[in-house]
Amino acid sequence: MSNLTKEDVFQSIISVENKCARINNNVNIYGTFAEIGAGQETVRHFFRAPNPKGTIAKTLSAYDKDFSDAIYGLEPQHRYVTEARLRSMLEYEAGLIEKRISRKKHPDKLFFCFANTVATIDWAKKYKGHGWLGIKFQKEPKQEYSEIILHVQLHENSAAHQQLSLGIMGANLIYAAFYQSENPKELIKTLYDHLSSDKIEIDSINFKGPVFENVDNRLMSLQLVKDGITEAVMFSPEGNNILPANRLYKKNILTLRGSFRPVTYLNIDMFVNARKKFFEQPAVDPDNTVIIFEMTINNLKGEGEINEKDFLDRADLLCASGQTVMISSFQEYYKVVEYFSQLTKAELGLVMGVDNLQDIFNEKYYRNLSGGILEAFGKMFFKNLKVYLYPVLNEETGEITNSKNLKVHPRLKELYKFFMDNGKVIDLEDYRIENLKIHPRKVYEMILDGDETWESMVPSLSANMIKEKGMFKKEEAK
Template sequence: MGDKEFENVPSIKSKALRINLNQNIYGTFAEIGAGQETVRNFFRAGGASGTIAKAMSAYDKDFSDAIYGIEEDRRYVTEARLQKMLKHECDLMENRLDREKHPNKLFFTYANTVATIDFAKKYKGHGWVGIRYQVDPTEDYNEIILHVRFHENDARLQQNTLGILGTNLIYGAYYKYDSPKKLLRYLYDHIDKDQIEIDTINFSGPKFDDTVDNRLMSLQLVKNGMTEAVMFAPDGNNVLPARILYKKNVLALRGSFRPVTKVNMDMYEKSYKLFLDENKVDPERSVCIFEITLSNLRAEGEIDEEDFMDRAKLLCSLGQTVMISNFQEYYRVVEYFSRFTKERMGLAMGVNNLIDVFDEKYYRHLSGGILEAFGKLFFKDLKVYLYPLMDPETGEITNSENLKVHPRMKELYKFFKYNGKVVDVEDYNPEILNIYSREVLQKILNGESDWEDMLPANTVKLIKEQKLFHCENTAAENV
């Protein structure tokens, strides 16, 4: 980021100084794995004695375990470890400082647990960063917790970047908590996006519970270019992609899900069954990911956040894990999954999607064109589970045997088809093949009532009760 872009941005020193000069903000810094880089900024700014109760780094594992307890998985750079650090240090402040003596103090704990780049420079490093803090001494604590991945190739640079990020987080937590989207953007003040990646963030506590939906904050991470993909769980909280994907067999289902229909769910259920029947696919170590691309969200112009939330709520209500990505091409999805797992992968898609995969125009930016893309797409024994298409006028069914790709792509398609890379979903429900999300959405917008049989029952109830997709028919008794 150029210097001009920082002209109106407070310096890191001025941010730290403003915190230090606030006589009510008082707390602890606990930093493990990358030096004490955040608290260093506050010491250097001046006036730190009124802000810093304690600064510590329990680098020795035995000491760390003695202070915070032992993790079940014996790992240290985890969200669970960060949560224990935040709670432990806040509890100490509450126990050691008399509230009656300090009625206006706003207690906080800032913590990070980090692994920086290794000596071989093969492992770039990552970490968990968070703050537990008060903005009102009579209220419970708020929390902002995020996960970062380092992209710099030097440990000292990574440490410095982490210190800047930490200072931005503390400053934003106190002075931008009422504008969480701005708070998120300001985390990158004085940091280039190619230095560090934020791929998970969650807000919680009295200042956020009623105003922030963490799924929407996930969307901001991708929209702002802070990461390429984010995931959220059925409970609506953002989850670390590595936690979901690590050493798992992964089936991905891409769609608009606007709204999610019986066809989407039939494609998911039947494809997942085929996937689990594959050799070496352990059901206990397999996941299905529903993916929505940023380009899909922008299909009608700027991203409509309300529309995004409507889709997210429906998928979560069906118990699905959702990924938002900026991957237009399927091979990029596979490359992304490959960062976290070397197990089996599959893609569930409809006929039109597969035809698009064989369209050369999507690969002109690659020096090797479509062949390079297909090398990346299928190098891991990946399979496509193809859901058929029915012609609404003739009733003709299109599957892998009779779909038509561009004449130049015929031989390439045959190669993958007859090498078992494309598998037809054969036990589909023929009665629902005429359901299309865009037509269902139009019926909802028009106030019609014949769309209800096209969607899973639970989603119909949710759409009516919460008026999703501008549905005005709220008569739940008709569900």
Template sequence: MDRIVLNPAQKALRINLDPNVYGTFAEIGAGQETVRHFFRAGGASGTIAKAMSAYDKDFSDAIYGKEKDNRYVTEVRLRKMLDHEYGLITERLDREKHPDKRFFAFANTVATINFAKTFKGHGWLGLRFQTSPEKEPNEIIIHIRMHENEAKYQQETIGAMGVNLIHGAFHLWDDPRELLHSLYDNISRDAIEVDMINFLGPDFENVDNRLMSLQLIKNGFTDAVIFGPEGNNLLPAEVLYKKNVLALRGSFRPVTKVNIDMIKKGYRMFVKERKVERDKLVVLFEITLNNLLSEGEIDEQDFLDRAEILCSLGQTVLISNYQEYYKLVDYFGRFTPRRSGLIMGIPNLEEIFNEKYYRNLNGGILEAFGKIFSKDIKIYVYPFKPTAKSKLTTSKNLKVHPRFRPIFDYLIYNGRIVDIDDFDESILHIFSREVLRKIRQGEDGWEGALPAYVDNIIKENGLFGFEVQEDVEKGGK
């Protein structure tokens, strides 16, 4: 049965009428936009133990402590707020007097649009809450990017999303996917973007936050998410801010020796660039949503299999909805002006020069190339040789349509497109789709196409449809 969508006033009243939900609100930066819904709904005295806004930095520092970097709209600040406020509830409220209460602490720290409208605003919302009085609390942390052009509208949207978060936590905690959907109840997806979410706590032990990241993109709540080697979701702005970015796009289904050779050799070339600082470099393995949809619907287990291997190899993973490279480059440009690099094989380079991807642009392929190469970007091209008898293809002998040949030659001449020369020719015949076919059909010989230990990971965890082949002894009659 479809879920009935309530408006913020109805959700706030439903929470207020629950005699066992009790907690505090601490909101900084956009006013007490969430708690006012609960005050206006009626019956708030049974729900709200305290509501506050510490706008002055000195007051805020006195309560939550001073930040070393003097930044207040951060996850670190949000967690300090949750720690402090939830700690006060458990310290000041006697459990014997409130045996049935499910405590919570809601907090947000937000910077709305500036007067000149050059900065749209962003913020952190978080909730620490119990699903039953005897349980340890859970946490839901989200990061938002705002897109509305008026502060008052942004404040209203933040308030509604805060209500949705609290209502979802208490009524949909056992269905995180539906809880995620409910965040946008009565809110336009064009108004606000959720680009990071993490579920933590005893009731979310079986929740894979990488899957929650995938849901953000699948549902159109954001266009790109990043998760780290530990499998935790990361804030893109924190990962990419003023960094040199080196990205490799692929299916990684599974990761092969070719993928590793591409990233190693591309990395060696990239760090030699004068404008690249090794200590400010982030390497990303990127998978597009289009790639995940290659066989129709998204196969979540297939996605997790890829993620499991990449994380096991210590890699940071970007999942994006940017099929076209110019959108990916533009995305990096939001966060960093520093030099970035893209590592790609010959087939992907050929795709860049395919006009069909730019029909939605008034300037077509020329506009797309302007978007890519107006940024400080270099493309590192890995050669292509599918069979032993095939001719090795590099950027030097790649066939490009005559109309685009002058552009291609210009980019080669200016060093914006460069070949990876130090490659391992003995592995060029390896293709992940062939490896995947052998794994699924139980054929031998696929292990040698993979980096060390990856075959063990696949076998031990039964990834990509691998099944342990058991010997069957045939006895006589």
């Protein structure tokens, strides 16, 4: 296996035609296709494969909005490329096939309904295109439906190419639902058979139903970032996957990055002080603001591979405290800012400690950029961004370091002074001195060692959860 080339691996992947043929030749798989906005690209593959009548009960494209509303109901906000529209399509079509195809006549049928609602790139190439795809399906006759729903960003520069990619992914999804659903992580990879994330990017995916009863969708989100399919995923305080583009569109965003292993009073002090300062900005409306606790893949890896239980422990603690969580592949802060600036033109805030700001002014992190640190800072600070800086305490000397006495390399002093003079760095001054003495890494080590001193450094809600659920055990940390 080690001698296989990429071409060998590609050739070993089942062709789209063979996938569709296998579905078509299964006498029990039967369903409907409803595709809006990009033609009927998925069902086209099944028509071209042998024996389409064995699978296709109905296909339609309610392209006209009035027709779509007449079939699937009115959309209150008159938006049609939404998860809500996709779900109404799937529910309607699943109910219809159950109503029109007799179970008495076809007791062994495995029904499915596939749907997508998509907007491809516009003629001016101003809007790149995106869409929702989903399938409701049965693995056993009369079984409650399981479902897979995903959102995609379309990156190709022509509508025709986007349609082709969409059709391939749709066919892959239907095949995976029936033949590859035992391992959802591997299923995600098979959605890219004969595709790449450069063409079509999955940035949200959710599994539901009896086939996936043991699936935690947060782990599926993590897998998207881990596999390099998308750069960032989010989930709500309720623990549900949410689409970043929907949650952050035109919002003010305040972000605190950390490992949160676990959340300590230091993290809470940073968050509370930064939020207060952020809300004091004239352009910031608290009701139009999203606060994000961000973890990077590097935060999660620690010294080795990502431990899923450890990840879920951290996520549970953050969600229980009412936070929106983001997992990203952004190692550098300027990439976080770039990502957010694609979704909003409103105010942005980054909360960080002095040591993080010192790292930002370290030129070694920008050697991959032709413009070096100046290019990175241009990307980071030309937007409506402010850094909210939490001080650090030297416990031996008692000295507190903030933006005013922070030392940077002599070559970068003028650059640092420029951002200070322009109000881009704001000191957090209402901190609690005792919280400056908390070191999250040491708190984690205390938990591992059974040193109960850690409980005084962690909010009571988190401390109780850690003890009750046995979080951060030694064997999990290996």
